[in-house]
Amino acid sequence: MGVKIGEGKFFERVDKGINDKFMRKAVKEAQTRLEGRKTQTTEEMGNWEDWRDLSEEIRQHTLENLDYYLDQFVENVAKQGGHVFFAEDAAEANEYITSVVKKKEAKNIIKSKSMVTEEISMNEALEELGCNVVESDLGEWILQLDDHDPPSHIVVPALHKNKEQIRDTFRDKRKYDKSSDPNELAQFAREQLRKDFLSAEVGITGCNFAVAESGTVSLVTNEGNARMATTLPKTQITVMGMERIVPTWKELDILVSMLCRSAVGQKLTSYITGLTATKEEGDVDGPEEFHVVIVDNGRSKILGTQFQSALQCIRCAACINVCPVYRHVGGHSYGSIYPGPIGAVLTPLLEGYDDHKELPYASTLCAACTDACPVKIPLHELLVEHRRVIVEQSGKSSFGEKLAMKGYAYAASNPSVYKIGSSSAPSFIGHVAKGEDGHGKGPGPVKLWTDIRDLPEPTGDTFRKWYVNREKGGGKS
Amino acid sequence: MKVSLFLTCLADVVYPASVGKSTVEILERLGCEVDFPKKQTCCGQPAFNSGFHRESRDVAKHMIKTFEEAEYVVSPSGSCVTMLHEYSKLFSEDPEWQERAKALSDKSFELTQFIVDVLKVDDVGAEFHGNVTYHTSCHMTRLLKVKEAPMKLLENVKGLKFTELPNKQQCCGFGGTFSVKMVPISEQMVNEKVEHIEETDAEVLIGADLGCLMNIGGRIERQGKPIKVMHIAEVLNSQA
Ligand code: SF4
Numbered sequence: 170m171g172v173k174i175g176e177g178k179f180f181e182r183v184d185k186g187i188n189d190k191f192m193r194k195a196v197k198e199a200q201t202r203l204e205g206r207k208t209q210t211t212e213e214m215g216n217w218e219d220w221r222d223l224s225e226e227i228r229q230h231t232l233e234n235l236d237y238y239l240d241q242f243v244e245n246v247a248k249q250g251g252h253v254f255f256a257e258d259a260a261e262a263n264e265y266i267t268s269v270v271k272k273k274e275a276k277n278i279i280k281s282k283s284m285v286t287e288e289i290s291m292n293e294a295l296e297e298l299g300c301n302v303v304e305s306d307l308g309e310w311i312l313q314l315d316d317h318d319p320p321s322h323i324v325v326p327a328l329h330k331n332k333e334q335i336r337d338t339f340r341d342k343r344k345y346d347k348s349s350d351p352n353e354l355a356q357f358a359r360e361q362l363r364k365d366f367l368s369a370e371v372g373i374t375g376c377n378f379a380v381a382e383s384g385t386v387s388l389v390t391n392e393g394n395a396r397m398a399t400t401l402p403k404t405q406i407t408v409m410g411m412e413r414i415v416p417t418w419k420e421l422d423i424l425v426s427m428l429c430r431s432a433v434g435q436k437l438t439s440y441i442t443g444l445t446a447t448k449e450e451g452d453v454d455g456p457e458e459f460h461v462v463i464v465d466n467g468r469s470k471i472l473g474t475q476f477q478s479a480l481q482c483i484r485c486a487a488c489i490n491v492c493p494v495y496r497h498v499g500g501h502s503y504g505s506i507y508p509g510p511i512g513a514v515l516t517p518l519l520e521g522y523d524d525h526k527e528l529p530y531a532s533t534l535c536a537a538c539t540d541a542c543p544v545k546i547p548l549h550e551l552l553v554e555h556r557r558v559i560v561e562q563s564g565k566s567s568f569g570e571k572l573a574m575k576g577y578a579y580a581a582s583n584p585s586v587y588k589i590g591s592s593s594a595p596s597f598i599g600h601v602a603k604g605e606d607g608h609g610k611g612p613g614p615v616k617l618w619t620d621i622r623d624l625p626e627p628t629g630d631t632f633r634k635w636y637v638n639r640e641k642g643g644g645k646s
Numbered sequence: 647m648k649v650s651l652f653l654t655c656l657a658d659v660v661y662p663a664s665v666g667k668s669t670v671e672i673l674e675r676l677g678c679e680v681d682f683p684k685k686q687t688c689c690g691q692p693a694f695n696s697g698f699h700r701e702s703r704d705v706a707k708h709m710i711k712t713f714e715e716a717e718y719v720v721s722p723s724g725s726c727v728t729m730l731h732e733y734s735k736l737f738s739e740d741p742e743w744q745e746r747a748k749a750l751s752d753k754s755f756e757l758t759q760f761i762v763d764v765l766k767v768d769d770v771g772a773e774f775h776g777n778v779t780y781h782t783s784c785h786m787t788r789l790l791k792v793k794e795a796p797m798k799l800l801e802n803v804k805g806l807k808f809t810e811l812p813n814k815q816q817c818c819g820f821g822g823t824f825s826v827k828m829v830p831i832s833e834q835m836v837n838e839k840v841e842h843i844e845e846t847d848a849e850v851l852i853g854a855d856l857g858c859l860m861n862i863g864g865r866i867e868r869q870g871k872p873i874k875v876m877h878i879a880e881v882l883n884s885q886a
Pocket residue numbers: 431481482483484485486487488489511541542543544545546548
């Protein structure tokens with residue numbers, strides 16, 4: 170799939186999103202539900218802010234010492250018979266993964282949810298090889314059936330669909346003939362997936378956290394599918410972003426709890442799986458062969474820059490669940506598999522500004538995301554930082570804006586100029602205040618403003634006039 | 647106590663005298679000596695938030711100089727005071743200016759914050775009759791972390807019938823240049839805000855930031871709804 174999704178320009182996607190009534194209703198309901206649950210489980214803790222501080226510290230410490238912990242992790246995986254491959258980019262990762270699959274002569278592959286495999290377009294690479302790749306996460310499975318509809322949320326990928334739409338997809342693609350009751354839908358998916366679990370030769374998973382001290386990969390799910398995908402097939406491949414490391418089980422404990430609470434408002438999800446190496450003698454299940462693919466794909470370029478904190482992300486989606494922009498435009502508008510505030514920060518870092526130059530501006534900087542983030546990434550500040558880079562380095566800000574900002578700054582640091590501007594403003598505003606039949610008038614930004622709103626009507630004196638009169642009058646009025 | 651008023655450019659340039667006048671009158675009634683440094687302009691936020699940091703540095707320097715002599719700087723805007731607090735970040739490579747920036751941020755307060763936290767007053771003796779609701783501005787609550795002060799003051803206004811705004815934490819869609827750069831999204835956001843205001847049956851929407859009020863009020867006007875928008879200073883300055 171790659172990071173970039175969807176066709177068309179940013180504002181075309183936004184319009185499409187805004188006009189999709191089903192999606193908007195689904196998103197609103199999901200935001201209310203997820204945010205409500207999160208608030209409840211975090212308030213329960215009493216000292217949520219302390220936990221955030223601690224989690225931030227853990228993530229910062231890990232990133233500062235990423236080389237060390239990655240080495241330790243790799244060593245521990247290898248010690249226990251696992252294979253580790255460092256992939257610099259998507260192509261390298263896919264080459265390795267397909268080579269393992271080829272060697273095993275595998276045709277059937279079962280997957281648990283993983284954003285990084287979407288990022289590197291792994292499914293496509295395997296399908297090209299002639300493999301049958303099946304997503305076992307319910308949301309991802311729905312999207313896969315629905316002609317590879319892209320995900321619109323990093324935790325609940327099919328969040329944009331309602332149960333009736335899901336029923337229709339099942340009916341069209343798999344001859345489903347029951348109701349849109351979520352339990353019936355899930356039961357059907359489970360039955361359908363069972364044969365895929367049993368026939369798969371290779372299981373591929375993502376990784377929520379990788380524990381350096383023990384070489385363990387941990388997976389957090391509510392469906393138990395990751396467990397099936399890692400116990401039934403003989404070969405397991407785990408694909409992880411290089412920043413997914415935690416030093417020890419102690420930090421794992423803390424971050425898993427933060428993830429579960431922030432993502433779905435649960436103290437813990439139904440299944441937390443820890444996988445260490447291959448099946449040993451006497452073990453009833455587990456893979457015989459275990460591969461870990463550690464993906465860089467642009468991450469090491471972010472390390473050591475002013476954007477490093479973006480790598481603290483534990484992909485909980487709390488920032489997305491509170492974002493008022495996401496609320497109205499939905500995930501697909503972002504044109505990236507990573508939507509919402511973290512997507513607006515991360516996507517241009519991974520992919521450059523060319524295709525994503527609007528994303529840093531698709532925020533009011535209301536800071537709801539920053540407040541929600543369990544690892545304290547200053548998301549709204551990073552968005553401003555992107556804007557600064559666009560202005561100062563990339564040369565992508567428009568000439569008009571540059572001129573306007575330079576003019577503004579000149580006036581705002583020279584009171585005599587500012588005064589000319591300000592004393593003429595009221596009559597100018599009076600002229601354009603009402604717009605015209607909702608179409609707005611006046612130059613540039615004023616027209617855009619009055620497209621949808623009126624400006625305040627200038628009635629009575631300005632403050633300066635009042636103040637000066639009062640001074641002349643010898644003080645208080 | 648000597649207080650210098652930082653009016654903000656919206657109250658200075660776009661709005662008539664009322665907000666600034668109310669701010670001055672309330673503070674004087676509470677025993678402050680208020681002056682208005684006439685060289686003041688804008689906090690620089692439009693440039694800063696658009697990524698024009700060099701330009702906002704010039705504006706910041708001008709404002710720092712303008713208020714250097716002030717004992718306290720008080721402003722009827724949480725967002726603009728937040729920006730004053732950001733100044734020191736702009737001068738991370740210039741220790742002298744950073745020091746001066748810090749001195750400004752240490753003595754700068756949003757109006758309700760100043761009344762409650764510095765003057766230690768919860769009741770300004772105001773009287774205002776009507777059904778009202780209150781919009782909690784994002785920068786004021788999340789960045790400046792002023793949440794309680796406006797509520798405390800409103801609670802003590804005689805005659806006020808207050809209903810909490812549903813989804814009050816949600817941004818109104820102003821966001822400075824966002825409001826003109828991302829018009830279709832801003833429109834959806836402000837529409838939802840207006841819907842929630844209507845749910846409260848309020849006749850008056852009160853807010854503490856003119857940016858948000860200009861956005862919400864402008865949309866209400868355009869839709870022809872019978873809801874009035876008032877700055878909290880105007881309400882707190884109302885007398886029987
Ligand atoms: S940025 Fe923070 S809130 Fe958003 S997904 Fe990452 S960890 Fe969660």
